[in-house]
Amino acid sequence: MAEQVEFKSNGNTLKGILVRPEGVTGDVPLVIMAGGWCYTKEVVMPHYAKSFHAIGCATLYFDYRNFGESEGDRRQHLNPWEQIEDYRNAISFAQTLKGIDHKRTGIWGISYAGGHVIITAALDSRPAFVISTVPVVDGFQTMRRTHGERRFAELQKLIADDRQARFEGKPGGNMPMSPKEDPTKELSSWPFPHVYAGFMGIKAKEAPLHEHWNTIESTEWLLSYVVKPYAQRIVETPVMVALARADNITSADLEVEMFNAIASPDKKLVSVGGIDHMSLYTNVDHLAKMGKVQAEWLEETLARLDH
Template sequence: MTAHSIASDFESEGETCAGTLLLPAQVSPPPVVVMANGFGGTRAAALPDIARHFVADGYAVYLFDYRNFGDSAGQPRHWVSPRRHLADWKAAVRHVRNLPGVDHDRIVLWGTSFSGGHVIETAARDPGIRTVIAQVPHVSGVASVLQVPLHISFCLMLAALRDQLGRAFGRPHYSRIVGRPGEVAALCSAECWDGYARLIPPGERWENKVLSRIFLELPFYSPARSARKVKAATLIIAGERDSVTPAAAARRAARRIANCEFHLLDGNHFELHLASEAVCRQSIALQLAFLRRQFAP
């Protein structure tokens, strides 16, 4: 099924967020899947390949970039912040609820990695959300931080303090998003360097950096704490070999959601993002089957 692509931006706290609506042919009005990327990612990284599977199955897909990333406005650039991201998700859902040509009663929140936590948190705050898909989600700040070697966490914390000090003088300090094992970066386990690189399409304007202030927030951002408030039908998919967002934490979060389906697949964090990988296609098949059950007459 061929997708019709429409640019559709929205405002979040006074800044413009770039969005793209993909519409399937011969389905009117289709359910709509709202998607945004994880830690430091843009909507161009891996998400279009996954979105095509949803469009082929008759769903509209709305992809957006957070403020300060990708094609969205906002300064300084590369600002990861749970509070800001959640405000962008709220604004994106409000925007989709006003879009013509889609079914406003059948909105699906789809998140992966860091945004996998965002969709859980957003659904907990918005009782109108009926369906959520969270793939390899960040659900526990402590669990994610413990995946990083202690000496690297210490260096990142120092960088965060330097960034906070620099804010007062308009001199932000950046850290690397991804590095090789032993290097100072937010993501530095064995799978990360090559795995993250495979997400970035050729020609994409992506930089391997993030404002260091996030490392003061990250340990305290745990969407699992809000999981019991989620009323939406939820699907959580975790990777058995995930060294970024541990599967055990995802399973614990799933148990707190009243109507939640959990699957553990034999893959690492980044393989679950890559439609060229068999485990990603297995994940997508589970997601489509889940949605068919939710939206069956």
């Protein structure tokens, strides 16, 4: 049963959806879910949630501040530390919910949020488990690789010019999340036309509040984003990192390096074949394939947490 909920995060009211599994009695485990770059809560998360409902878990997926139905003064602005703070406040909200097993409440994230959940678990002792899906783990290296050296230099200039404008009291600028067609004609955060096509399809069918642009400052924040130093702090929390074998957006070598840095011996890395980064959004069969792998790991992990 789906229930609309809301909670506060640094003065902003965040909106979410709480879904409890059908036919399950007693306190149930909870998976807290949030999305990646410019997501709203309707983007893919309801599909992944079904795999967790099938093993008797509740799910809570929410809009970060500045996105979707949540409050926020700078629309489409992504500050990763604010989003991590939103995760932590979602955990605090979950602690107030009846019918939830607070000792078996954990966090799930995809893409940018795949990195967020690792950092959250490094900073916050409350998550009982972490599931990180095709995570962005090093913003500088990812941007340099996806844009190429020449376009990356142009991106850096755009960011520097925007910073200077903000220093002079002018409003910060915006840029596309990804290009509609030719990525060489306009700078975007993620220079892949198939990303635009995929998200437009999702927007038309399931997520009408998704907007395919972001502040330039959001991309500047991304360049300072590194997950590995935080991964080293995770000593006891069970962690799954799930990669798409054909992913051409996030880099497997960076993801594996981050995974290897996780100190906890209770960790699992899986590389799921036959899927890529965007097919985890646009292909229901691929969604189900990844969701099944994650749900199986979670079911085993939760059974161990019972003892």
